[in-house]
Structure formats: structure tokens, C-alpha cells
Amino acid sequence: MLTCKHTTRLLSEALDRPLGKREYLALRLHLLFCRGCRAFRQNIYVLRKVSRSFMGRDDGPN
Amino acid sequence: MSFPAMLKKGALPPLLSVPNRIHPHAMTAISYTELISGFRPQLLKFARLQLQDDAAAEDAVQEAIEAALKGIERFAGRSALKTWLFTIVRHKVIDFLRERGRTVQVSSLERDEADMDEAFDALFRENEHWSPVSRPRPWGNPEEALEQQQFWQVFEICLEVLPARTARVFMMREFLGLETDEICTTLDLSTGNCNVILHRARAGLRQCLSEGWFGAEAARC
Ligand SMILES: [Zn+2]
Numbered sequence: 001m002l003t004c005k006h007t008t009r010l011l012s013e014a015l016d017r018p019l020g021k022r023e024y025l026a027l028r029l030h031l032l033f034c035r036g037c038r039a040f041r042q043n044i045y046v047l048r049k050v051s052r053s054f055m056g057r058d059d060g061p062n
Numbered sequence: 063m064s065f066p067a068m069l070k071k072g073a074l075p076p077l078l079s080v081p082n083r084i085h086p087h088a089m090t091a092i093s094y095t096e097l098i099s100g101f102r103p104q105l106l107k108f109a110r111l112q113l114q115d116d117a118a119a120e121d122a123v124q125e126a127i128e129a130a131l132k133g134i135e136r137f138a139g140r141s142a143l144k145t146w147l148f149t150i151v152r153h154k155v156i157d158f159l160r161e162r163g164r165t166v167q168v169s170s171l172e173r174d175e176a177d178m179d180e181a182f183d184a185l186f187r188e189n190e191h192w193s194p195v196s197r198p199r200p201w202g203n204p205e206e207a208l209e210q211q212q213f214w215q216v217f218e219i220c221l222e223v224l225p226a227r228t229a230r231v232f233m234m235r236e237f238l239g240l241e242t243d244e245i246c247t248t249l250d251l252s253t254g255n256c257n258v259i260l261h262r263a264r265a266g267l268r269q270c271l272s273e274g275w276f277g278a279e280a281a282r283c
Contacts, residue, residue, distance in 0.1 A: 003190035036197035051236035
């Protein structure tokens with residue numbers, strides 16, 4: 001079983017490279033039981049979205 | 063990394079406001095210049111964060127503004143102009159980083175990075191599972207946040223308090239859209255090192271935004 005700390009590293013790396021099958025399965029299993037890490041994943045997904053809109057954002061409607 | 067208390071949501075001064083919609087016929091050469099100068103601080107901040115070099119940042123922004131003024135007729139609105147300005151600055155920043163390669167001064171920054179790791183470790187119990195008080199919670203209404211100027215002020219502050227190298231790697235990845243391989247090569251880092259830095263940046267920004275925006279929201283109710 002992955003620790004939460006290790007899980008956050010895999011969640012971050014999943015944004016930069018495809019995970020291996022074993023990593024992926026271990027991650028899925030951990031997320032199934034851990035709402036803290038599920039929230040961490042949601043937070044860093046939002047962070048990516050926020051960063052992407054930062055460049056092209058405007059204060060008004062496009 | 064925690065969000066500076068003084069700068070929490072609500073304590074921020076209002077941003078200088080620029081009108082959103084400008085009637086095309088009302089756009090004289092003077093108002094274009096004014097409009098573009100309105101974006102200058104933000105462009106400069108972006109270039110400075112990326113380059114860690116005030117002179118190079120000034121140059122990149124100045125060149126972008128001059129290019130924008132030359133082609134100004136093509137831009138019907140403020141939004142298109144701003145996107146275009148950022149695109150030019152972005153290209154100049156990438157060129158500069160590629161040219162300069164690995165001449166980045168790292169020495170004094172190591173401690174900040176260690177501090178961030180310590181703060182991150184403190185979120186966990188001995189067994190490396192979340193400690194109940196610091197367990198992450200889902201962020202509510204991200205779409206709404208994107209539309210609020212104050213959110214972007216919080217975001218910029220969170221970026222500014224990141225250690226320089228951490229911020230740079232994060233921005234190369236998420237703002238400039240470079241692949242990790244290219245970032246590692248440009249900055250002469252190992253892939254493992256790059257991954258560690260990106261994780262540190264994301265974890266730090268996540269914590270900062272939780273405290274400075276998303277958590278503040280929940281605590282208010
Ligand atoms: Zn977990």
C-alpha cells in the first residue's frame with residue numbers, strides 16, 4: 001500500500017509522464033480508500049487549469 | 063509554505079481597473095498606448111519571474127510592446143491584444159532561456175527549497191499518511207475563482223513566494239508548456255530532480271492557494 005506522501009509524488013508525475021501499469025494500479029487502489037489524496041489530485045488538476053488560463057486570461061469576457 | 067497572513071483574501075487592494083470593452087472607433091493611437099501600458103506591469107512581472115533578470119525582462123517586454131504597437135490595427139479588442147502580448151513575451155522568454163542554458167545561480171536558493179520540503183513533511187504523520195488537520199479538501203468553484211481578479215492576485219503572490227528555481231521549473235512546464243525533458247536539458251537537471259521540483263512546486267502552490275483562497279472561502283461560512 002502506498003503512503004499518502006508517495007501518492008502525492010505519483011499524482012504529480014502523472015501530470016508529466018505516463019505512469020507504468022504497476023504504479024497506476026497502486027495509485028488507483030490508494031485513491032479508492034483515501035479522500036485526502038483524492039482531494040490532492042483535484043487540487044493539482046485545478047492548479048494546472050489555473051496555470052493554463054493565466055497566460056491567456058483576460059479580465060473580461062472573450 | 064504558508065500564505066502570508068497580511069495578504070489573505072479580502073485584505074488585498076483593488077486592482078487598477080481597465081475598461082473591458084472598448085468601442086473600436088474610440089480607439090485612438092493614444093488609447094492603444096495607454097491600454098498597452100496598462101498590461102506592462104503584469105507582463106514585466108511574468109518575464110521577471112521567468113528570467114530572474116530585470117534587464118532581460120525589461121528588454122523582452124519592451125520588444126513585445128513595440129511589436130504590438132506596430133501591428134495594432136489587427137486587434138479588435140482588449141482580450142486579443144493581451145493574449146497576443148503575452149504570447150510575444152512568452153516567445154522571447156523561451157528564446158532567452160534556451161540561449162542562456164544552464165547559467166542559473168542556485169546556491170542561495172537551496173535553503174528555501176529545504177524549508178518547503180519541511181513544511182510539506184509537516185502535513186503528514188509518522189507513517190506518511192495525512193495528518194487529520196492538514197488532509198487536503200476539494201477546492202470548490204474553481205471556475206468562479208478564475209473570473210475573479212482577487213484570485214489572480216492571490217495566485218501571483220503564491221508564485222512570488224516560491225523559491226526562484228522551483229518557480230521557474232513550474233512556469234516552464236505549466237505556463238510555457240515545455241515537456242519535462244526539455245526543461246531538464248535546458249536547466250541541466252536530471253529527470254528525477256525535475257520531477258522532485260515540480261512536485262515541490264505543485265504541493266507548495268496547492269498549500270498556498272488552499273490557505274490564501276479556497277480555504278479562506280470555507281472558513282468564512
Ligand atoms: Zn492518501
